[in-house]
Amino acid sequence: xxxxxxxxxxxxxxxxxxxxxxxxxxxxxxxxxxxxxxxxxxxxxxxxxxxxxxxxxxxxxxxxxxxxxxxxxxxxxxxxxxxxxxxxxxxxxxxxxxxxxxxxxxxxxxxxxxxxxxxxxxxxxxxxxxxxxxxxxxxxxxxxxxxxxxxxxxxxxxxxxxxxxxxxxxxxxxxxxxxxxxxxxxxxxxxxxxxxxxxxxxxxxxxxxxxxxxxxxxxxxxxxxxxxxxxxxxxxxxxxxxxxxxxxxxxxxxxxxxxxxxxxxxxxxxxxxxxxxxxxxxxxxxxxxxxxxxxxxxxxxxx
Amino acid sequence: xxxxxxxxxxxxxxxxxxxxxxxxxxxxxxxxxxxxxxxxxxxxxxxxxxxxxxxxxxxxxxxxxxxxxxxxxxxxxxxxxxxxxxxxxxxxxxxxxxxxxxxxxxxxxxxxxxxxxxxxxxxxxxxxxxxxxxxxxxxxxxxxxxxxxxxxxxxxxxxxxxxxxxxxxxxxxxxxxxxxxxxxxxxxxxxxxxxxxxxxxxxxxxxxxxxxxxxxxxxxxxxxxxxxxxxxxxxxxxxxxxxxxxxxxxxxxxxxxxxxxxxxxx
Amino acid sequence: xxxxxxxxxxxxxxxxxxxxxxxxxxxxxxxxxxxxxxxxxxxxxxxxxxxxxxxxxxxxxxxxxxxxxxxxxxxxxxxxxxxxxxxxxxxxxxxxxxxxxxxxxxxxxxxxxxxxxxxxxxxxxxxxxxxxxxxxxxxxxxxxxxxxxxxxxxxxxxxxxxxxxxxxxxxxxxxxxxxxxxxxxxxxxxxxxxxxxxxxxxxxxxxxxxxxxxxxxxxxxxxxxxxxxxxxxxxxxxxxxxxxxxxxxxxxxxxxxxxxxxxxxxxxxxxxxxxxxxxxxxxxxxxxxxxxxxxxxxxxxxxxxxxxxxxxxxxxxxxxxxxxxxxxxxxxxxxxxx
Numbered sequence: 001x002x003x004x005x006x007x008x009x010x011x012x013x014x015x016x017x018x019x020x021x022x023x024x025x026x027x028x029x030x031x032x033x034x035x036x037x038x039x040x041x042x043x044x045x046x047x048x049x050x051x052x053x054x055x056x057x058x059x060x061x062x063x064x065x066x067x068x069x070x071x072x073x074x075x076x077x078x079x080x081x082x083x084x085x086x087x088x089x090x091x092x093x094x095x096x097x098x099x100x101x102x103x104x105x106x107x108x109x110x111x112x113x114x115x116x117x118x119x120x121x122x123x124x125x126x127x128x129x130x131x132x133x134x135x136x137x138x139x140x141x142x143x144x145x146x147x148x149x150x151x152x153x154x155x156x157x158x159x160x161x162x163x164x165x166x167x168x169x170x171x172x173x174x175x176x177x178x179x180x181x182x183x184x185x186x187x188x189x190x191x192x193x194x195x196x197x198x199x200x201x202x203x204x205x206x207x208x209x210x211x212x213x214x215x216x217x218x219x220x221x222x223x224x225x226x227x228x229x230x231x232x233x234x235x236x237x238x239x240x241x242x243x244x245x246x247x248x249x250x251x252x253x254x255x256x257x258x259x260x261x262x263x264x265x266x267x268x269x270x271x272x273x274x275x276x277x278x279x280x281x282x283x284x285x286x287x288x289x290x291x292x293x294x295x296x297x298x299x300x301x302x303x
Numbered sequence: 304x305x306x307x308x309x310x311x312x313x314x315x316x317x318x319x320x321x322x323x324x325x326x327x328x329x330x331x332x333x334x335x336x337x338x339x340x341x342x343x344x345x346x347x348x349x350x351x352x353x354x355x356x357x358x359x360x361x362x363x364x365x366x367x368x369x370x371x372x373x374x375x376x377x378x379x380x381x382x383x384x385x386x387x388x389x390x391x392x393x394x395x396x397x398x399x400x401x402x403x404x405x406x407x408x409x410x411x412x413x414x415x416x417x418x419x420x421x422x423x424x425x426x427x428x429x430x431x432x433x434x435x436x437x438x439x440x441x442x443x444x445x446x447x448x449x450x451x452x453x454x455x456x457x458x459x460x461x462x463x464x465x466x467x468x469x470x471x472x473x474x475x476x477x478x479x480x481x482x483x484x485x486x487x488x489x490x491x492x493x494x495x496x497x498x499x500x501x502x503x504x505x506x507x508x509x510x511x512x513x514x515x516x517x518x519x520x521x522x523x524x525x526x527x528x529x530x531x532x533x534x535x536x537x538x539x540x541x542x543x544x545x546x547x548x549x550x551x552x553x554x555x556x557x558x559x560x561x562x563x564x565x566x567x568x569x
Numbered sequence: 570x571x572x573x574x575x576x577x578x579x580x581x582x583x584x585x586x587x588x589x590x591x592x593x594x595x596x597x598x599x600x601x602x603x604x605x606x607x608x609x610x611x612x613x614x615x616x617x618x619x620x621x622x623x624x625x626x627x628x629x630x631x632x633x634x635x636x637x638x639x640x641x642x643x644x645x646x647x648x649x650x651x652x653x654x655x656x657x658x659x660x661x662x663x664x665x666x667x668x669x670x671x672x673x674x675x676x677x678x679x680x681x682x683x684x685x686x687x688x689x690x691x692x693x694x695x696x697x698x699x700x701x702x703x704x705x706x707x708x709x710x711x712x713x714x715x716x717x718x719x720x721x722x723x724x725x726x727x728x729x730x731x732x733x734x735x736x737x738x739x740x741x742x743x744x745x746x747x748x749x750x751x752x753x754x755x756x757x758x759x760x761x762x763x764x765x766x767x768x769x770x771x772x773x774x775x776x777x778x779x780x781x782x783x784x785x786x787x788x789x790x791x792x793x794x795x796x797x798x799x800x801x802x803x804x805x806x807x808x809x810x811x812x813x814x815x816x817x818x819x820x821x822x823x824x825x826x827x828x829x830x831x832x833x834x835x836x837x838x839x840x841x842x843x844x845x846x847x848x849x850x851x852x853x854x855x856x857x858x859x860x861x862x863x864x865x866x867x868x869x870x871x872x873x874x875x876x877x878x879x880x881x882x883x884x885x886x887x888x889x890x891x892x893x894x895x896x897x898x899x900x901x902x903x904x905x906x907x
Contacts, residue, residue, distance in 0.1 A: 036698055095881060104627065105884040107698075108837060111629075112873035112880075115830065119869040235705060235826070242702050273723075277713035280706040287703055291695040364785050390787040402782035404775050406890065414768045415775045419787030421768065425796050428767035429760050435767070442768060482787060 003145035008264050014152045014221075016260020017159035020253050021214035022237035023244070024166060025207030027252035030241070031183045032203045033097075035106050039088055039114035041234010043208050046117060047081040047215025048225055049125075052132055054080075059133050070135040077216045078209040085208025086201055088113055094197070114234070121227040132223035155217050162210055163253045170249060175202055183247060232276075239283045245295030254294065259283070315378045317342050317393075317486050317518040318363065323372035325358055325542075332358045334542040336372070340486070345512050345519045347533035349526075349553075351562055355542040356522045357399060360488050364396055365389030377485055391419050393485035397475045397492060399522075403463040409474050410459040413446040413481045420482075446481065453477050453507075469500035473507065480515065487511075489521045493528050505531055530554065538562065584751050591744035601747055603859055605815050608754040609808050610851035614835035615761050615844055616804035621833070622841030622890070623765055624797055625777030627701040628688065630708030631805050631832045634681040636824035638806025639813035640715060642677030643730050646670070646814070651732040655720060666736035670749065674810045681806020682799040684711065689798035693791050696780075708829055715821040726820030730813055750811050757804050762844055764800065773797055774842070827869075834876050840886030845893040850886070 022044050029037045054076050058069040092113050096106045138149045170176035178199045182189050190196045218233075219225060236259060244255025259279060266278040286294070318340040325333040333355045340346055348356050362369050363376075365386040374381045376392040384392075395416075404412050421442075427435040450456040455470070455477060463471050472492060479487055489508070493501050505528055512519055512532075523529050529536060530550045538546040538553060540562040546553055553559055587604070590596045596604075617631045648656045650666040661669070687707045692700055716724045737745045764770040772793045775783040784790050813819045831854075839850030861868040879886070888896070 036701070092877060101880070101884060105880045107627070107701075108833070109877050109880045111830065111833075112877045115827075115873040116870050116877075119867070119873075123866040123870065231826070235709070239702055239706060242699065246698075273717050274713070276709060277717060280709045280713070284703060284706045284710065287695075287699065287706075288691050291691075291699050366781070366785065385789075385791075386784045387787045387789050390785060396785065398782070402779050404778045404782065406778055407771065407774060411768075411771055415771050415783070415788065416786045417768065418772050418789070423769065425764065425769065425800070428769045429763045431763065439768060478786070 004268075006144075006146045008268055010146060010148050010152065010156075012261040012264040013156045013257065014148075014260075015264055016257035017155045018214055018218055018233065018256075019237045019240050019259050020159050020256025021162060021210050021217075022233065023241035023252035023256040024162065024249055025211045026238050026241040027244075027246050027249055028166075028179075028203050028207045031247035031249075032179050032200060033093075033106075034103060034183075035093065035110065036238065037207075038107065038111040038234075038238075039117060040207070040211060041230040041232075041237065042114040042117040043081060043085050043088075043230070044211040044215045044218075044234060045121070045225075045227065045230030046084050047077055047208075047212030048132075048219040048229065049121065049130070049215075050080045050084075050212065051077040051216035051219050052130055052225055055133055055135055059135070066135045066137070073135065073216060074213065077212045081212025081215065082205040082209040085204045085211070089200065089204045094200075114231075118227050118231065125227070127227075130225040132219040132225060134223070135220060151221055155221060158213065158217060159253075159256075162213070163249070166206065166210075166249055169206070175199065179203060236279060236283075239280070239287075243283050243286050243293050245293030248295045251293055251295035316340055316375075317344075317377055318520065319373075319375040319378075320359075320363070321373050321375075323359070323362060323374065324370050325355075325362060325367065326370045332542050333362070333369075336539065336542070336544060338537060340518050340520060342485070342518055343516070345508075345532055345534050346521070347529045347536040348520065348522045348539065349524070349529060349536060350539040350545075354540045354562075356539060357490055358542075359539075360396060360490055360522065363389075363488065364394060387419060390482065390484075393483075394488065395479035395482040395484035395486075396488035397472075397479050397490055399490045399494060401463075401468075401471050401475050403471060403475055403478070405462060405464040407462070408460045409455065409463060409466075410443075410446055410450070412463065412474065412478050413449065414442055416478050416481050417442050417446075449477060449481055469496055469503065472496065472500070472504070476507070476511070480511065480517070484517060487517050487519045489519065489523075491522050491524060493523055493525045501525060501528060504528065508532055580755055584748070584755075587751060588744060588748055591747045601744070602815065603855060605747060605750045605811075607852055607855040608750040609812050609815070610832075610835060610855050611754050611848050612757045612804055612808035612811070613832045614839060614847040614851040614854075615758055616801045616808065617832050618836050618839070618841065618844065618847040619761055619765070619773070619797055620801045621836050622843065622847070623773045623777060624794070625841070626692065627697065628704045628801075629701050629826070629833060630688070630704035630706075630829050631802075632809075632824040632826070632828035633704075633708035633711040634684055634802035634805040635809030635812065635828070636711050636715065636819075636821060637684045637802075637809070638677035638681040639809035639819045639824070640677075640721065640727065641680040641806070642673045642810035643727055643813045643819055644721060645673045645676055646733040647727075647729040649673075650736055651729055653729050663732075663736035664740050666733050667740040667745070670733070670737060670745070671752075674749070674753065674807055674814075677810035678803040678807040681809065682803030684806075685799040685802030686795070688802070689795045692794050692798065705826065708824075708826060712821040712825060722820070724821060726818055728818040730819075731817040734814060734817075746811075746815055750815070753807055753811060757807065758844065758848065760800070760804070765844070777842075831872075834872060837876065837884075838879065838886055840888035840890060842890035843886070843888040843892055846886055846888030846891075849888065 022040065025040050026037060029035055051073055055069055055073045058064050058072055092109050093106055096109060138151050140147055140149050170179060178194050181194065182196060182199060237256060240255035240259040241252040243258065244251030244253070262282050263275050263279050266275050316339040318338065320336060320338045323333055323336040324331065336359060348359065350356050361367050363374055365381055365384050365388070368383065376394055379392055381389050381392065404415065407415070422438050423435050447456060447459065450459055453473065455474060458466060458470065463474055466474065476489065476492065493504055496504060508519065509532060511517065521533065533550060536548065536550055536553045537544060538559050545558045545562060546556045591601055613631065613635065617628065620626050620628045647653050649661045649669065650659050650663045652658055688704050691703045715721065721727045734746060765773065772783065772788045775788055776790055776793060780790060809824070835850045835854050836847060838854065839846030858868070861871060
C-alpha cells in the first residue's frame with residue numbers, strides 16, 4: 001500500500017515538473033505584462049523540436065557520445081528557444097505595446113502566433129512524428145518496491161532547481177525587482193529610469209528558455225514528438241498557473257504540481273480517458289471558489 | 304409646488320444610518336457613523352481626503368456590505384441587498400469620476416438607467432409585444448422630456464465623451480434624476496469644473512432641490528458650493544463624525560479647522 | 570410601406586430563390602454545402618459576438634456549446650426517427666420527421682443554453698482573463714465528457730443523421746437542409762438584433778462599458794449576464810446541431826479549441842459589437858476557407874496571420890462597432906431596422 005502511494009507521489013512529482021516549468025514561464029510574462037502568452041505552450045513544443053534537431057546533429061553528424069551531447073544540448077536548446085520567444089515579443093507584442101493597444105488585441109495576437117507556430121511546424125516538417133534519440137542510458141532504481149529512473153529524478157531536480165533560481169532572481173536581483181515593479185505600476189517604471197524594454201526581454205528569455213528546457217526533458221522522457229504536443233499541455237499548464245495565482249511564481253510552481261498530482265491520481269483510479277475531464281473540472285472548481293487562485297491577491301475596484 | 308418645509312412634517316427619515324462601521328482588512332474606513340436625513344433636505348458631507356466619505360456613499364448604494372451597523376432607506380433596510388435592488392428602494396447617485404456610458408448616446412444613457420422599472424424581459428423584447436412597445440415609447444418620451452427640462456435635448460444623440468466636461472456632469476446628474484429617486488447622492492459634483500461651470504452647478508442643484516421632491520446629500524471639497532447650498536453639513540475625518548450643524552457653525556468650528564489645516568502644535 | 574416590409578420581403582425572396590436553385594440542381598452539391606456552412610458560420614459568429622463584442626467578455630470555448638447542441642439534436646433525431654444499431658427501432662413514425670425537425674434543433678439549442686450556465690455563473694464574480702480560462706476549461710470538459718460516453722460512440726463519433734434527412738425528403742421532396750439552415754440563420758440574426766436594440770439589451774453594452782455604473786444605475790447585472798450567456802450558447806447549439814445534420818456525422822474532436830478559435834477569428838474580423846460585421850466576416854471567412862482548400866497545409870498559417878496583421882493595423886475589425894446602417898446612412902431609407 002505504502003509503495004503504491006510513494007510510487008504515485010514520484011510519478012506526480014515528475015509529471016507535475018513539466019507543468020511547473022511551463023507554468024513558470026506563463027506567470028513570469030503575465031506578472032510583468034498582464035499578458036496571457038497563449039503562444040507559450042507552442043514555444044515549449046518548439047523547444048522540444050529544437051532539442052531534437054540539436055541532439056540528432058550532435059549524436060549523428062558530430063558523433064559525440066551521449067552525455068556530451070546532452071551537456072551541449074541543454075544550453076543550446078535553452079538559448080535557441082529563448083531566441084524564439086524574444087523574436088515573438090519583438091515582432092508581435094512590442095509594436096502593440098508601443099501603440100498602447102488594448103490588452104485583448106495582444107492576447108489574440110498571442111493566440112494566433114501559437115497557431116502559426118503549430119501549423120508552420122506541420123507544414124515544414126510534415127505530420128509524421130519524430131522520435132527523439134536517446135541521449136543517456138536510463139538506469140532504473142528500485143527502492144522498496146518503488147521504481148524510478150535517473151531521468152525521472154533529473155526532471156524533478158531540475159524543476160526545483162529552476163524554481164529556486166527564479167525565486168532568487170525575482171526577489172534578490174535588481175532585474176527581478178524591476179520585474180516586480182513593472183507588475184505593480186508600468187507607467188511609473190520608465191519614469192524612474194528603468195529600461196522597460198530590456199527587462200521585458202529578460203522576462204521572455206527566462207520564460208522561454210525554461211520552456212525549452214522543459215521541452216528537452218519532456219522529449220527525453222516521452223520520446224515521440226508531434227506538432228500539437230504543446231497545445232494541450234500549454235493550456236493545462238496555463239490554467240495550473242492561474243489556479244496557483246498568476247503573477248506569483250510560487251503559485252505557478254504549486255499549481256503545476258497540483259495539476260500533476262490530480263492527473264496521476266485520476267489515472268490511478270479511473271480509465272485514462274477521464275484524465276482531461278477531471279483535471280479541467282478540478283481546475284474549474286478551484287477557480288470558481290477562489291477566482292484569484294491559491295496565492296493570488298484579489299483586486300478591488302475603486303469607485 | 305409643495306415647499307420643502309411642509310414635507311419635513313412627515314415622520315420617517317429618507318435615509319437613516321445607525322452605527323455604521325466598515326473595515327477593510329486592518330483599516331477602519333468608517334467608524335460608528337450615524338445620520339438621519341429628513342425628506343426634502345439638502346445636506347452636505349465634507350472631510351479631508353481619505354476621510355471615508357465616498358465609502359459611506361458606497362455603503363449606502365449597496366456596493367459594499369457594512370461590517371457593522373444598519374442603513375435604512377425610507378424605513379426599509381438595505382442589508383444584504385445588491386446595488387440594483389438598493390436603487391429600487393429610491394436611491395440614485397453620481398460618481399467622483401464621471402461614469403457615463405461613453406459609447407452610448409445621452410438619450411440611451413437615460414434609457415438604460417430605467418432598467419429597474421422596465422417591466423418587460425427578454426421574450427417581450429424579442430417578440431416586440433404590446434407591453435414592450437408601450438413601455439419603450441413611454442421611456443423614450445419621459446427621457447426626452449427630462450432632457451428638455453434641463454436644456455439637454457439638443458445633445459440627445461451625442462456621445463457623452465464628445466461633450467464638454469461640465470455638460471457631462473450635468474448629464475450624469477440628470478441620469479440619476481431620471482430614476483425618480485427619493486434620495487440623490489452627489490459625489491463631488493464640482494470636481495474638475497471651472498469656476499463658470501461651478502456657478503452653473505450651484506444653480507442647477509438649487510433648482511433641482513426646489514423643483515423635484517427629492518432629498519439631496521452631497522460630498523464636496525469646494526467650500527463655496529457647500530456653504531451656498533447646504534442646510535446642514537456633517538464633517539467626518541478618519542471615518543468618524545467630528546462636527547455637525549449649519550454652514551455658519553461648521554465654518555468656525557475648531558475641530559473642522561484642525562482637521563483641514565492642522566493645529567498650532569507641531 | 571416599402572421601409573416596413575423591405576427586409577422581410579427580401580429575405581423571403583432570397584430563401585425562395587435558394588430553394589428553387591437547390592431543387593432544380595442549378596447549384597451543385599458543393600456550392601450548396603458552402604452556402605450552408607456560411608449560414609452556420611453566421612449563426613456562430615453573431616452568437617459569439619453577443620458575449621465577446623457587446624458584453625466585452627473573452628469567451629474562447631464557443632465550440633463546446635456547439636458540441637452540446639450537435640449531440641443532443643443528433644441523438645434525438647436518430648432516436649426518434651431512424652432505425653439505428655444503438656437505439657433500435659425509431660420511437661416515432663419517420664414521416665413525422667419533417668414537423669419535428671425544427672423542434673429537435675431547438676432542443677439542441679436549449680441543451681446548449683443550459684450548458685451556458687457553466688460559464689454564466691462564474692461570470693458574476695470574475696471577468697477578463699479568469700473568465701477566459703473558465704470558458705476554455707468548459708470547452709475541454711464538454712469534449713472529454715462526450716469522449717467518455719461510449720453509447721454515443723465516444724471519440725469515434727456518432728452518425729445516422731442522414732436517414733433523418735431522407736425521411737424529411739420522403740415526406741416532401743425539397744432540399745430541406747438548405748431551407749432549415751436559411752431559416753435558422755435568419756432567426757438567429759433576428760433574435761440577436763431585437764435583443765440588443767431594445768433598452769433591455771442595451772444593458773449588455775452598459776455592463777461592458779462600465780459594470781459598476783450599470784449595477785448602481787439599476788441594471789440587474791447577474792440576470793443580464795445569465796440571459797446573454799445562455800442566448801449566446803443556445804444559438805451556438807443550434808449552429809452545432811445544423812452542422813451535425815449537414816455533415817451527417819459528429820465527433821467531439823471537431824469541436825475543440827481550434828473550432829472555437831475559428832469563431833473568434835470571425836468575431837474579431839467583423840468587429841466587436843457589430844452584428845452586420847459578424848455576418849460579413851462569416852461570409853468572408855467561409856469563402857476564404859474554401860479558397861484556401863487546395864492550400865490545405867498553410868490554411869492555418871494564413872488565417873492566424875491575417876488576424877495578427879488585423880490586430881496591428883485595424884484591431885477594431887472591418888466594421889468596428891458600427892452597423893451597416895451607420896456606415897451607409899442612405900440605406901436607412903430602404904428599410905426600418907428596429
